[in-house]
Amino acid sequence: MISSSVTFHVVPMEIKHAKDICEWIYKPPYNIYGWMPWEQMQALNIEFGDPLLRQEQYVSVINDQGILCGFAQLFPMEGVVRLGIGMRPDLCGHGLGHLFVGSIVEAALKRYPEREIDLEVLTWNQRAILTYRKCGFTITDTYERRTPTGDKPFYCMVYNK
Template sequence: MDKPITQFQIAPMEEAHGAEICTWHYDSPYDIYSWLPWEQMKALDVEFGNPVIRTEQYISVLDQDGSLVGFAQYFPLQGVTRLGIGLKPELCGNGLGKSFVEAIVAEARRRKPENEIDLEVLTWNTRAIRAYQKVGFTITDLYEKMTPGGVSKPFYCMVYKGDSSSAQ
């Protein structure tokens, strides 16, 4: 990552992207967001290890050079596009969050313009919450939910209200 990222591109998630994402490892406490090994994801036929789910729900986010820098999941809910978002670990905390999330929201709006857009985030993840708020997400609910590790933790639901800086 020698050159700074100046733009993000949305692309279909290829199998190679899924395999690469499975090699990403986040430092604690963000390690909760690390995935199972790729061969295990495929064998279990889960998430982007399942070709149909990968095609229907996941996208890859690429930088201007076409390198994989993140991904998003668009959960299929009635009247709502729920986002799942992941940025490559070494890019986290470098000020890319706002433009990264803006690209993902723009794609959600393109896919289903009539839908509300929301996401769930662990309440301790202030770094992500700040990025979401900069894009125009607002905390609307607080509840306990199971984490991928099987532990119940507090989550916020955040709903996209639009970029507050562009509202007059």
Template structure:
């Protein structure tokens, strides 16, 4: 399930991004990522805890079916994607490595993942959820071709929060 080798390039950095299966070594790395507050809401539990609980990519079946690694030129882990199936919709989950955040990389990253979702399920609508206060991510998703379709409150690890559902509607696809 690897993307076209031409892949997507960061606008300000000459790094190609490609989609690959999420391996255990990638899962371990993701669990070690530490985002600064207030983005620390996106930190994962330890790898040992995820394996023990069988949650998300700690479940080998779910990891293989729904998760992918986004790798750079040297096959270094840049981020991850989840392709969560809902009837007629692929809901994306995505995370960029913390040291790469706020560098103008988010829109190319999100677009690559949306295009991969379209390859995997061409008839599905593609959407994602983002916390409304995360204006940095909202702007990146808008530049990638997503538009806010709905806003609602939902539970998070830190209580209820306002969330946007954004739908992929690129003008140049």
């Protein structure tokens, strides 16, 4: 049984966390959110495989016991910080999303208090969309974006402080 009274903490992403995230396997259709193997990400020096990018933009989300529960990318743009969010697959769908996302939003507000916060989400991902709405995000735009499986429709959702 997963407790809904869990507290999430946002901390700098450690290499161990990055390696663990690369091993997560999501069930279809969420498997689009999986990562390539850690060694490949390091060799290509991309995303959290790039030490500087990992330090500047990526954070880990842990629980009170220090167990990795997910991660976020806080991607700075002109006047905006765009969130990229990933929860550990076995924690998804248990009603913890609003607490998880809330901890990430709080960290983004501390790091970038003057910037708007937004995120992108595939339009079919109603589970995530409901969570984001519960956390204060609203859909502001719809557009096509390239994914590993071709162009797909996305919503842009903006956080209302």
